[in-house]
Amino acid sequence: MKYESGAARHIAFGAIKAVGANDAIAHSLTEAVISAELAGSKAVGFAHLPDYLDGFVQGRIAVNAEPQVTFAALAAVRVDARGGIAQLAFDRVFGEIVDRAKTYGVVTLAVSNSFTVGELGYYTRRLAESGLVALGTCNATAQMTTLECGKPVYGTNPVSFAAPVANDRPLVIDQASSATAFVSVRRAAQAGETLPEGWAVDEQGVPTTDARAAIKGLLLPFGGARGANIAMMMEILAAGMTGANWSMDAPHYAKGSETPGIGLFLVALKADVFAEDFEARLAAQIERLAQAGVRIPGSHIKVREIDVPDDVMNKVRSFGSGKPAA
Incomplete structure (x- = not known):
């Protein structure tokens, strides 16, 4: 079913409030969900919202x-999300990031102790829009x-890049270091679809195209060892540089009652410090x-x-009824 952004925003906000989140959290998460949908990143829009609702x-x-929020240096911002959402952590320091980047030419943001960040491109896109x-x-x-390991060692560890473009919307690149995102495998399993080769392994570590078997198994990096190397680099930035949990130590985002406590790492640059006509x-x-x-x-x-x-919207709405859909 199609929704105007205002109606979709109302549904998302209401569902988040219904599970006990405060207004600030509900607002930040709602805006991120709507932004993901409008950017075409549906797997981390409403489809991912029930993971947050169940998490609450x-x-x-x-x-x-x-x-x-702490400022480790003039161009370094640190935020402990304190078991909350990265979207609110980002909102709380967004103005500071923009101001400091425009003052010093570059600024870094390190967020720790948060739930999954949703659409990574949401964060870089907003900076590029500024x-x-x-x-x-x-x-x-x-x-x-x-393939040589067979044990869970990394998250999907995506990387996103965004840049302002003269007289146009920003260029945004957002991709996982895994061959696909877990939410895509889950969606394929629910639809009874098969997966392309090289996306996942089953419980025994054997490569599989069966989405249902992959749900019980693990994802694979894109491009073999090259993708695994990128995943390692992203892990060092996202967990090592922020002080967040390494992926191997992070509690599951969809099970139990402990926060994953993972990290988000961003670098923002004022391009015209380096090239005055960059956008053009x-x-x-x-x-x-x-x-x-x-x-x-x-x-x-x-x-x-x-x-x-x-079925997705019904599941979102069900959290307000006190009986979340299975």
Whole structure:
């Protein structure tokens, strides 16, 4: 069913409030969900919201957590999410990040002790909309392995890059270091679809195309060892540099009552400190690449209404009834 953004926003906010989250958390999470939907990142929009709602109910997310902000250096911002959501942590320091980046040319943000961050591109896109070039990563509960290992060692450990483009919306690249996201495997399992080869292994560590078997197994990195190396680099930034849980130590985001306590790491740069005509040059280069046949990330997405399957929206709404759907 299709929803106007205002109606979808009302449903999301109401569901988050219904499970006990305070207004600030509900507002931050709602805006992130709507932004993901409008960006075409549906797997981390309404489809991912029940993970948050269940997290609030089961205690994996603190319903009243107020992030603790410290400034380790003039261009370094640290936030302890205190078992809450990364979206609120980001909102609490967004203005400081923009101001400091425009003052010092570069600023870093390290968020620790949070639930999963949702759409990583949400954070870099917002910075790019404020005129900054941004690079970000995060980790999560270990759900990815390597063929030679067979044990859960990394989250999907995505990387996102965003940059302002003259007279256009920002360029945003957001991709996992795994061959796919876990929510995509879960969606395929629910639909009875098969997976491409190289996406996952089963419980025994054997490569599989059976989505239901993959749900019980682990994801694989894209590109074999190269993807695994990127996952390791992102892990060091997202967990090592923030002081958050390593993915191997992070409690599961969908089980139990403990927060995953994972991290988000961002770097924001004021491009015209380095190149005064950056936005115009990037616009011209993107046009040249497009004319050469290069697929420009996000260029095909033109979302005006939010289309959410009835079963997904029914599950979201069910949290307000006191009887969440299975």
